[in-house]
Amino acid sequence: AVLQIDDETAVAITADSNTIHTKLSPYDGGAGSVAEAIRNVVSMGAKPYAVVDCLNFGNPENPEILWQFKECIRGMSDIAEKFESPVISGNVSFYNETEGIKINPTPAVGVIGVEKLSNIRTLPFKNEGDKIIIIGKTYDEVEGSEYHRAVHSLEQGDAPKIRIDDELASANTILDLIENDGDYVKYLDGEDELDITATHDISAGGIAIALSEMAMSGKLGCEVDISKVPAEDGISDNNLLFSESHARFIITVSADKADEIIDSIDVDAAIIGEVKGDSLVIKKDDETIVDLAVADLDDAYHGVIEKYMA
Structure with missing residues (x-):
């Protein structure tokens, strides 16, 4: 979505996640979720400005789950830093499983971008x-x-x-x-x-x-x-x-x-x-x-x- 702020400025807002990619390769899946959200605001003509997230994982007492979590965060951090887009808010939800059946690791990522109205595409x-x-x-x-x-x-x-x-x-x-x-x-x-x-x-x-x-x-x-x-x-x-x-x-x-x-x-x-x-x-x-x-x-x-x- 693009929201007009004043006569010259707008913000572009989007949210993305790729749970399958993150399950297969937590680093690339986490970074890729941020990258996709960034590409979305760029496609609207906006420069990425900040990132928010909601990180949903299974039981962190399981070493595999904790590893997924760490690698996902590492990937997200690397690309956010490259784009100079700070993660300004977020939350973590663990223990998302029932009787040992866990959800796919799910980094839900939001990105906000800022642009001139003249640059909207x-x-x-x-x-x-x-x-x-x-x-x-x-x-x-x-x-x-x-x-x-x-x-x-x-x-x-x-x-x-x-x-x-x-x-x-x-x-x-x-x-x-x-x-x-x-x-x-x-x-x-x-x-x-x-x-x-x-x-x-x-x-x-x-x-x-x-x-x-x-x-x-x-x-x-x-x-x-x-x-x-x-x-x-x-x-x-x-x-x-x-x-x-x-x-x-x-x-x-x-x-x-x-x-x-x-x-x-x-x-x-x-x-x-x-x-x-x-x-x-x-x-x-x-x-x-x-x-x-x-x-x-x-x-x-x-x-x-x-x-x-x-």
Whole structure:
């Protein structure tokens, strides 16, 4: 959420947690929960300002649980320190288990960011013809992912690795692009134009889900070529689409400024497609991998409870 404070200032607020990642790799899961919350406020155009948390674990008299707790805190502390965002409040809840069955370690993290009203950005696709840029490198990191859990019923392996320097670099890239762009408030009034028209972080579900969310919220389709995505060598198509590697964003930009924007970026980035039509089309070179109507995506996404209860 973005809340207006005065005529020039707003705050962005978000909360995140990834219990599966934290169960598999407490350090990376804890740090990743903070990183995801930070990416959320950055996507809204805000610089992260402070962190709050609620840490929920099992019985700390169990050495494994105490180790999970310590490693989770270490990861959270490392990335908060890197972003100079103090943890200003929080609480700890232990003994969350019944008859020896414990909950997954759950670091619930909130982040608040501060921004100019002119820097607000949102995730929906806005305009046909806008170019789609991915920022950050994708690694073969699907263990602990939504893809593994939903498709293969797996919760095992190593969580995506947190790369703190990459996280800061990609976040600063987004903030710099927005800071040097047009005025969002004037854009809404038709008095200014934006080069950076949409921003979204990549997290649960990977690239495929991030693109789907941007398409559904904007009621516009897109066509992308995943062969252009900066990625680890040898990664499969499925893993490329659903990897939950950190430090990544998707942005859309006006077509006439796309090359100039790419040339200005110092981290891994590429133009992977454009906003067009009314379907989510994902290709690899000339082969179509996914072709789904945005209306069908929206129905599947928003109709889950209704269909489940029918």
